[in-house]
Amino acid sequence: MSSTLDILKGVFGYPAFRGQQAAVIAHLASGNDCLVLMPTGGGKSLCYQIPALLRKGVAIIVSPLISLMQNQVVALGEVGVHAAALNSSLTYEEAQLVERKLLAGEYDLLYVAPERLLTERFLDLIARMPLALFAIDEAHCVSQWGHDFRPEYCQLNVLHARFPDVPRIALTATADAVTQNEIIERLVLHKARIFISSFDRPNIHYQIIDKINSRQQLLSFIQTEHSKDAGIVYCLSRKKVEDITAWLNAHGIVALPYHAGMSPHQRSQNQDTFLREESIVMVATIAFGMGIDKPDVRFVAHLDMPKSIEGYYQETGRAGRDGQKANAWMAYGLNDVIQQRRMIEESEAQKQFKQAAARKLEAMLAFCETTTCRRAYLLDYFGEKVAFKACGNCDVCLSPPDTWDATIAVQKALSCVYRTGQQFGAGHLIDVLRGNDTARVKQWHHQQVSTFGIGRDLSVKAWRTIFRQLIALGLLTTDSEGYGSLCLTDASRTVLKGQQKIFLRQLTERSPRLRKKQLNDDFPILDPEAQQLWEQLRNWRTKTAREHGVPTYVIFHDATLRELVRLCPQTADELRQITGVGVHKLDRYGDHLIEILRNG
Structure with missing residues (x-):
């Protein structure tokens, strides 16, 4: 893995791999298929970007959004990697130029939308060149049950059919067991190794x-x-x-x-x-x-x-x-x-x-x-x-939330739903329970039902919380006509008959003071001199990003700037040890940073 580690540090500026990154990269770089489930921010992109640099040919990255492609291409350009995107945002002349450079072997990675990839013209184009790998990003888009469903993703099995010897990697941050199976079936990844990182985001x-x-x-x-x-x-x-x-x-x-x-x-x-x-x-x-x-x-x-x-x-x-x-x-x-x-x-x-x-x-x-x-x-x-x-x-x-034995209150609520005919929303039901003699209550003669006024001991807020939890527990449901009326379910019978106790949570506003202190653990208050240096670095980053037409984080992340403030490197060798400073960025920005750090 020495060459892989050299790329990680030299190109991307990171000292070590995280989690299963190294295993995924080795597996894919060896020509094998894989499905990678890794949380957002877990470093999925490196799992195909480094193999793309290790293997012969161009890597084709299937991406669902133009903005995502553009951001990736810009970020790769900042670390000296040759990448491009082929999408509908390009003019005809720009697209032709990308295709010519692609055929000339000038790109390490090419980002493309699934709609373009599936055209015969594009498939014929990439068949004329050596291919390093296929990466299918946001692979959960194959799931017809998700809100990010993209029908074109379901047709990406063509990659396996047309290019059976080119390794493929499917990546997503969001996939339950059902979605995982959908990805495997629709993308024909039955022989792929599955890498599942922890879904935990402890930060x-x-x-x-x-x-x-x-x-x-x-x-x-x-x-x-x-x-x-x-x-x-x-x-x-x-x-x-x-x-x-x-x-x-x-x-x-x-x-x-x-x-x-x-x-x-x-x-x-x-x-x-x-x-x-x-x-x-x-x-x-x-x-x-x-x-x-x-x-x-x-x-x-x-x-x-x-x-x-x-x-x-x-x-x-x-x-x-x-x-x-x-x-x-x-x-x-x-x-x-x-x-x-x-x-x-x-x-x-x-x-x-x-x-x-x-x-x-x-x-x-x-x-x-x-x-x-x-x-x-x-x-x-x-x-x-x-x-x-x-x-x-x-x-x-x-x-920890307080819980209380809400059985009697729940029975009152369920009874009120029943006595009023299961055709009213929570607002009206609360008026009946609290004995509010409103015009609507009078219109339906609900001041005459047995549940009128039996819930005066609880506030409107408390009753709304109770009704919400009853729906969440499946003891109430909304009507099928779409009017928002609340109706009893089969599960509510045992509660009404006194055969089941119900404990509910009492929600209260949380104080933010404790949380603010915790955030400051990661972002400690700087002394005046360090704060001034921090602002100087941020201003330089903003100015540089605008000159290059890229987001500020593409130049350097906040974490890199904070490490610069903390360690204040004075030479190129010292600067090279900072996380996020690769060879290309060192050559490009090293002199500017050292000048700021020395003067600061």
Whole structure:
């Protein structure tokens, strides 16, 4: 592995491999197929980039997004690797130039979208040259059950049929057992070796709060814990994206919107700004995110509950790719539960798809309501057994929720659903339980039912929490007509009959003070001189990135700058020892850095 280690250090500037990287690289470089499951930020790209440099010919990388391809090509160029992308963003003349250079053997890696790869013209083109390997990135896109499903991915078995002797590697950060089997079947990877790294992201702190005033809660979270940090805020609707963006900007936080209703040019422009500039908050629907490799995203916030654990894991995984501490924060409430169930019922999908979506939603609800370690729950969902019962880095572990015997309250709620005909939403049911003589209660004569006023002892907030948990536990469901009415399930009978006790969690707001201290463990407060040097390095990095037309992290990660401040190397030899400084970057930026460090 000496030549491999030379490439790792000399080209990419890293002193050692992480996890299973070395084993994957050796297996692929030897001409074998493999499926790699590795968490976001785990270093998947190196698993095919280094074999591409070791093997004869060009490596063809199948990538689903133009922005992802461009970012990878730019980053490789900064370390001296010859790479290009062939996609619809190129003019005819630019595409012709890439093809000529490709035939001339001038590229180590070529990134291409699956749609272009599947054309006969492209397949004939690459058949005329030596091929090092095929890498299929974001391989979970083959799964018809996922929100990132790309039909073209299902046709990539053509690579095995047309080029049986070229090794293939499929990579993803998100795949449960079902999705893994889909990848193997659809890509014909039956003989491939499977490398499964831990799905754990120990640097991410998971926190879910009871949704009360989500706008204000989000603002408080950002101002308290992430002032001037880059982050992503996910919302379910386009309108909400626009509203939250305006709200944050009005309160001094630089935010940009991203959703499918915007023009492609505006989306691309906002994404480029987010990637290239510091301290930008992107407010987006799930249309944003796949392949975003900005390493210094310090938080991902959800103002609406994701549809599945896979979606949640993938979206939160965009935080802390640099390995430094980051936050995954969510405000979650009753309407999230009702809205997601309604969307499943109202969809025109086949019954089998609806059933699968419902199962995934149930798992997501259970994650939100769990009274045990959130990290352990996530890992167990992906089939990874853990030895710990408490991770010490999620809200449940740091502040275990109180539980209470809610059996009587639950019986009152279920009885109220039954007495009012199973055709009303939670708001009306709470009015009946609390004895609120509203116009609607009078209209339906519900002041006359036996459950009217029997729940005055609990607040509206408490009742909403109870109804939410009853839906999550499967004791209530929403109607099939899509109106949001709550209905009893078969499981509710034993509770109504007094044959089963129900314990529920009491959700409370978490104090951010403890978390702020933990974040400072990774980003300690610098003394005035070190702070000045840090700012000088950041300013130099920003200026250099703008001159080169690349994101700042492509020049150097924050972790590299912090190591420069801490060690303050004064010579090229000393600088070579800094993580992230390879031969090409040393030649290109070494003199500038040494000048700053000496003067600083």
